[in-house]
Amino acid sequence: MTKRPPRRVADRPDPAEWADDELMSLAEAAALLWPGGPLSVSSLRTAERDGRLAVVSIAGKILTTKAALREMAKCSASSRERSTRRTQASRFRDELMGRRGG
Numbered sequence: 001m002t003k004r005p006p007r008r009v010a011d012r013p014d015p016a017e018w019a020d021d022e023l024m025s026l027a028e029a030a031a032l033l034w035p036g037g038p039l040s041v042s043s044l045r046t047a048e049r050d051g052r053l054a055v056v057s058i059a060g061k062i063l064t065t066k067a068a069l070r071e072m073a074k075c076s077a078s079s080r081e082r083s084t085r086r087t088q089a090s091r092f093r094d095e096l097m098g099r100r101g102g
Contacts, residue, residue: 005031020067023056023096029064047072056090068092 004010007055009031012018018032044064047053054068064101071088 004034015066020065020070021065023058023063024066026055026062026064029066029069033066033069048089051089054089056093056096 006028026041053072055064
């Protein structure tokens with residue numbers, strides 16, 4: 001039995017219909033960009049926890065964008081690159097929350 005995609009993905013199943021900066025849940029991201037795998041919601045949560053995926057949490061929902069997913073997909077072999085991505089992820093979250101860095 002195939003799991004049904006989230007409603008917004010069912011309404012717009014083509015990733016080109018989503019703006020690069022449009023917020024989507026991790027479930028929507030996995031269903032939209034990797035409908036048959038290899039990445040799942042759990043994979044995306046792990047990437048967020050490890051600082052490889054920029055997210056913002058609003059009302060208890062973890063949200064990301066196609067641009068952040070594209071950045072995550074770039075190879076990052078060194079811990080220095082991962083540290084830089086964590087910083088970028090923090091900036092992304094702050095920008096979405098309307099905070100300014102100094």
